[in-house]
Amino acid sequence: IEIYSKKTPQEIGEEWIKAVTRGLMQQRLAGKVPASLQRLIDKLLEPKIDWRALLKQGIREGFGKTVVQTYVRTSRKVPSLPGIKRFTVPTTRVLVDTSGSIDNQELAQFLSEVYSICKLSPVSVYAWDAKVYKPVVARTPSEVISKVAKQMKGGGGTVINPCLKRVLKEMKPRDIIVCFTDGEIYDWGDSNTQELLLS
Numbered sequence: 001i002e003i004y005s006k007k008t009p010q011e012i013g014e015e016w017i018k019a020v021t022r023g024l025m026q027q028r029l030a031g032k033v034p035a036s037l038q039r040l041i042d043k044l045l046e047p048k049i050d051w052r053a054l055l056k057q058g059i060r061e062g063f064g065k066t067v068v069q070t071y072v073r074t075s076r077k078v079p080s081l082p083g084i085k086r087f088t089v090p091t092t093r094v095l096v097d098t099s100g101s102i103d104n105q106e107l108a109q110f111l112s113e114v115y116s117i118c119k120l121s122p123v124s125v126y127a128w129d130a131k132v133y134k135p136v137v138a139r140t141p142s143e144v145i146s147k148v149a150k151q152m153k154g155g156g157g158t159v160i161n162p163c164l165k166r167v168l169k170e171m172k173p174r175d176i177i178v179c180f181t182d183g184e185i186y187d188w189g190d191s192n193t194q195e196l197l198l199s
Contacts (some may be wrong), residue, residue, distance in 0.1 A: 052113070055178065056120070090174040092121045093167050097181035098154025099129035107152065110180040115144045117178065123148075124170075128163035129156035135170075159187050164196040 075081040094117065096110050117123055118141045125148050127133045133153045138144045158181075167177060187193045 052116075055113070055117075089121060090176055091172070092117050092123045092176045092178060093135075093171055094123050094125045095160075095163055095167065095177065095179040095181075096125055096127050096152065097129070097158065097179075097185075098127045098133075098152050099158035099184075100155050101158060101182055101184045102154070106182060111144065111149055111152075113178075113180060114138075114148060115141050118144050121176070126163055126167060127152050127154055128160065129154040130159045130162075131156070132163040132166045158185050160185050161187050161190065161193045161196065164193065164199075168196060168199055 073082075094114050096107075096114070098107065102110075114123055114125060118138050122137065122139045123144070124135045124137050125144075126135045133151075136148045136151045138148050160179075160181075171177070
């Protein structure tokens with residue numbers, strides 16, 4: 001088998017995970033995955049890295065780039081030291097997959113992460129399935145509940161290209177992009193979509 005042509009056990013393991021994930025996605029789309037098998041595969045594919053911690057770290061690093069030290073305006077406490085200059089606070093543009101493959105539990109989890117992000121930065125939330133919907137802005141965590149959660153539209157196919165085009169057109173320098181999806185994206189391998197992802 002091609003998987004075993006890899007040289008190290010780690011590479012073989014990674015190839016197996018990719019193969020299982022591909023097979024699972026195809027079978028889920030066909031509606032042929034029993035719940036017991038789904039639980040077993042979920043445990044196998046469970047991430048070993050705390051992605052929430054990585055997300056927070058990435059957002060904080062993005063904010064760090066909006067503050068610089070300068071001698072033009074010295075420190076108020078210690079005049080011999082440089083003061084700080086703050087640029088505008090970036091917006092976190094959150095792309096939320098609301099396609100037919102996303103169930104209510106997954107959508108609730110996505111929105112709980114949006115709630116956490118909103119504690120650090122204003123968010124502009126783009127619901128998307130085969131098309132992108134009007135973004136909903138939340139400046140406080142409570143607005144994620146009162147505004148964003150009530151305006152989540154979707155249920156169609158999963159095509160990310162229109163959403164990427166709109167977000168890249170509307171974003172400003174230093175804005176941060178976060179995408180929540182189950183990964184079942186129809187146009188993922190499209191060359192145009194790949195270019196937008198690398199923009």
